[in-house]
Amino acid sequence: MEKFIKKNKFHLIVLTISLIFFFVAPVIEQKIAMRHSNLKVLSEPLPPSASNAKMYIDIGEWVHSKEGLFHIRGWGFIILNSKISPTDYNRSLLLIDDKTVYELDLISVKRGDVHAFFSSLDINLEDSGFQTSFPKAALPKGTFRIALKFTLPDGSQYILEDEHVIVQTHNHIRLGN
Amino acid sequence: MDDKQNTNKAMNVVLGFLLPSFASLYLVVFSYANNATIISLGSIWNILALLIAISISVYLVWFFIHKREVYAASLAAFIFMLAFLMYGNAYKLLATLDFFPVRHFTLLPLFVLVSFYFGWLISKLNPELLKKIWLVVISILSLLILFNLIKTIPIEIQKKSQFHEIEPITINNNEAKAPGKHDIYWLVFDEMAGFDVVRDYFQYPEIDDYIEELESLGFNVIEGARSINHYTLHQIATRLNYERYPMDYTELDYYPYITNNKVMNELTSRAYTTVILDETRSESYGIPAKPPIPADIDLEDYINVEYPSSSFLGSFGALVARQTMLMPLNFLYNPAISEIAIHNANILFVAHELESIEIPSPKFVYTHLLLPHKPFMFDENGEILESSSFTNWNHYFGQYKFTLKVIQSAIKTILANANPDYPPVIILQSDHGARNLQDLDFPKLENYSDENIGSIVFAIYAPACPDLPLEDGMDPINTFPIVFNCLFDMKIPLQ
Numbered sequence: 058m059e060k061f062i063k064k065n066k067f068h069l070i071v072l073t074i075s076l077i078f079f080f081v082a083p084v085i086e087q088k089i090a091m092r093h094s095n096l097k098v099l100s101e102p103l104p105p106s107a108s109n110a111k112m113y114i115d116i117g118e119w120v121h122s123k124e125g126l127f128h129i130r131g132w133g134f135i136i137l138n139s140k141i142s143p144t145d146y147n148r149s150l151l152l153i154d155d156k157t158v159y160e161l162d163l164i165s166v167k168r169g170d171v172h173a174f175f176s177s178l179d180i181n182l183e184d185s186g187f188q189t190s191f192p193k194a195a196l197p198k199g200t201f202r203i204a205l206k207f208t209l210p211d212g213s214q215y216i217l218e219d220e221h222v223i224v225q226t227h228n229h230i231r232l233g234n
Numbered sequence: 235m236d237d238k239q240n241t242n243k244a245m246n247v248v249l250g251f252l253l254p255s256f257a258s259l260y261l262v263v264f265s266y267a268n269n270a271t272i273i274s275l276g277s278i279w280n281i282l283a284l285l286i287a288i289s290i291s292v293y294l295v296w297f298f299i300h301k302r303e304v305y306a307a308s309l310a311a312f313i314f315m316l317a318f319l320m321y322g323n324a325y326k327l328l329a330t331l332d333f334f335p336v337r338h339f340t341l342l343p344l345f346v347l348v349s350f351y352f353g354w355l356i357s358k359l360n361p362e363l364l365k366k367i368w369l370v371v372i373s374i375l376s377l378l379i380l381f382n383l384i385k386t387i388p389i390e391i392q393k394k395s396q397f398h399e400i401e402p403i404t405i406n407n408n409e410a411k412a413p414g415k416h417d418i419y420w421l422v423f424d425e426m427a428g429f430d431v432v433r434d435y436f437q438y439p440e441i442d443d444y445i446e447e448l449e450s451l452g453f454n455v456i457e458g459a460r461s462i463n464h465y466t467l468h469q470i471a472t473r474l475n476y477e478r479y480p481m482d483y484t485e486l487d488y489y490p491y492i493t494n495n496k497v498m499n500e501l502t503s504r505a506y507t508t509v510i511l512d513e514t515r516s517e518s519y520g521i522p523a524k525p526p527i528p529a530d531i532d533l534e535d536y537i538n539v540e541y542p543s544s545s546f547l548g549s550f551g552a553l554v555a556r557q558t559m560l561m562p563l564n565f566l567y568n569p570a571i572s573e574i575a576i577h578n579a580n581i582l583f584v585a586h587e588l589e590s591i592e593i594p595s596p597k598f599v600y601t602h603l604l605l606p607h608k609p610f611m612f613d614e615n616g617e618i619l620e621s622s623s624f625t626n627w628n629h630y631f632g633q634y635k636f637t638l639k640v641i642q643s644a645i646k647t648i649l650a651n652a653n654p655d656y657p658p659v660i661i662l663q664s665d666h667g668a669r670n671l672q673d674l675d676f677p678k679l680e681n682y683s684d685e686n687i688g689s690i691v692f693a694i695y696a697p698a699c700p701d702l703p704l705e706d707g708m709d710p711i712n713t714f715p716i717v718f719n720c721l722f723d724m725k726i727p728l729q
Contacts, residue, residue: 228332
C-alpha cells in the first residue's frame with residue numbers, strides 16, 4: 058500500500074485536488090455570489106407581525122440565463138387608519154430560515170387589478186405590486202419563508218409572512234407552499 | 235518494400251480513427267433511430283460531421299501522446315469520446331438526483347480528467363491485448379450501429395413512399411358535386427386548454443366574459459369537449475376523416491390519414507380552394523418528418539420572415555449536442571432563433587392578415603398554430619419573453635391569454651371580410667389541452683389533474699346552420715360531419 062502511494066503520489070494528489078475542487082467549488086461559488094448579490098443579511102431581530110396587511114406572491118421562478126436570476130413578483134400592502142398607500146412607506150422582501158434572514162429591496166409595480174379588487178378599503182393600491190430578483194447561486198441550500206417588511210414614515214416596522222416558501226436544493230430552486 | 239510499409243502504417247493510422255468515430259456515429263444513429271418517424275434524415279449530417287471531426291482531433295492528440303501506437307491511441311480516444319458523448323446525460327442525471335451540487339465548471343473537468351487517466355492507463359496494457367480489446371469493441375459498436383440502421387430502413391422507405399404518394403388532389407368531373415358557397419375556417423390552436431380548465435384550474439373567471447363575447451358574435455361555445463388522448467396526429471387524423479383510429483399507431487401510420495383526408499377531398503370535390511398553414515411541421519417544436527398536407531395554397535409561401543440564419547446543427551443536432559460535453563455551449567447552437575421568428579410571423583399573420591390574400595371562394599382555410607403550445611414565448615400582451623422561459627409552464631397561461639387575443643383578432647378580420655350572403659363557418663378548436671409535461675429546468679404546474687389534459691376549446695360560428703346538433707361535451711370527431719350535413723345535406727352518421 059505504502060509502495061503504491063509512493064509510486065502514484067502525483068496522480069493521487071491530482072485526483073484528490075480534483076475531488077476537493079468538485080465538492081468545495083460550489084460552496085465558494087455560493088459565498089462569492091452572495092457577496093456580490095443584492096441579498097443583505099438582516100442582523101436586527103424580526104419586527105412584529107402586522108395585524109392588518111395583505112400580500113401574495115404571484116410568481117417565483119428561476120430564469121435559465123447567464124445571470125441565473127430567481128425572479129419574484131407579487132403584491133402587498135399594509136392597512137392603516139391613515140389610509141396611506143404603498144408609495145408612502147418602504148417595503149422590502151425577507152427570506153427567512155432557521156439561522157439567517159436575508160433582505161431584498163423591491164421595485165414597485167402597477168397593479169390596477171389589486172386596486173380594483175380592494176376598492177372597498179379606500180386606499181390607493183395602484184402601486185401595491187412589487188418585483189425583485191437575486192442570483193440563484195447566491196442563496197444557500199434551505200427552505201426560506203417569504204415575508205414583506207413594511208417600514209412606515211415614523212420608522213416603525215412590521216412584517217407579513219406569505220404562504221409560500223422558496224426551496225433551494227443543491228441544484229434546483231423553486232417556489233413552494 | 236518501404237512503400238508497402240508506409241502504406242500499411244497509413245492504413246493503421248486511418249484504422250485508429252474508426253473506433254472513436256464509431257462511438258460518435260453510434261450516438262447519432264441511435265438518436266436518429268429513436269426519432270426517425272418525426273425527423274428527416276437530412277438533419278443528421280451536420281452533427282455527425284462535427285462529432286466525427288472532434289473524434290479525429292481527439293485521436294490525433296492521443297496518437298502523439300502514445301507515441302504513434304495506433305491501438306492505444308484509438309482506445310484512449312474512444313474512452314475520451316465515451317465521456318464526451320455521455321456527459322450531458324450524466325449531468326442531467328446527477329442534477330436530478332440532487333445528492334450534491336452539480337456545476338459544469340466542476341463536473342466537466344472531472345470527466346476530462348478521469349477519461350484522460352483511463353486513456354493514459356490503457357497504454358500500460360500489452361499491445362496484443364490492446365489489439366484484441368480494440369477488435370472486440372469495434373465489433374460490438376459496428377453491430378449496434380448496424381442494428382439501429384436496420385431499424386430505420388423500413389421507416390425511411392415508408393417516409394419516402396409517403397412523400398412520393400402526395401399529389402395534388404384531382405377531381406374526376408363525373409364525381410364533381412354541387413359547389414359549396416360558404417367559406418370554412420378551421421382554426422386549430424395546439425395545447426389550448428378548454429374554458430372549464432381556465433375557469434377552475436387557472437382561476438380566471440374573466441373567461442366567462444370572453445365566452446359571452448364569442449356568443450354575442452354568433453358563436454356556439456361547446457363546453458366540456460374533450461379529446462380522448464393528447465396526441466396531435468391522432469386527433470387531427472380523426473377529425474379530418476371522422477373516423478376513430480387506433481391510438482397505438484406510430485406517427486408514420488397517421489401521416490397518410492392527414493395528408494389524404496376525407497374533409498379536404500370532400501371540399502375539393504365541391505370546388506373549394508384549400509388553404510393551409512401547418513405549424514405542426516415545425517423543425518424545433520413540431521414533427522418535421524410529417525409530410526405536407528397538399529393544398530391549393532400554403533400560407534407559408536405568403537408570410538415574409540426576416541430572421542437570422544438558422545443554427546448550424548438544427549434541432550436534431552442540438553438534441554444530440556445537449557447529450558454531450560457541448561451541453562454547456564447550448565446557447566451557441568440553440569436552433570430556436572429562426573424558428574421563433576417564423577412562429578411569431580405565422581401568429582401575426584393568422585391574427586391580422588388572414589384575409590390579406592385574394593383567394594377565390596369558396597375556400598377552406600385550415601390553420602394549425604403551435605399556440606399556446608411551447609415555446610411559451612409571449613406574455614399576455616404579446617410581448618416576447620426571454621428565451622429561457624420558453625419551456626417554463628408558469629408562462630403557459632400568459633401565452634394562453636395572448637392566444638385569446640389572437641383568436642379575437644382573427645375572428646374580427648374574417649368577419650369584416652365575410653360575404654354577408656354566404657357567411658363563413660368558423661371552427662375554433664384545440665387538438666388537446668395543456669399537457670403540463672415535465673421539463674428539466676422548471677417544475678410542472680402544481681396540483682394539475684391529468685383529467686384536464688383532455689379538455690379542449692371548441693366553438694363554432696355558423697349562421698347558415700342555425701340548427702347544428704351541438705351539445706356540451708360533444709366529441710370533436712363530429713366536427714366536420716355536423717358542418718357537412720348542414721351545408722351539403724350529407725348524411726354522415728354522428729358518433
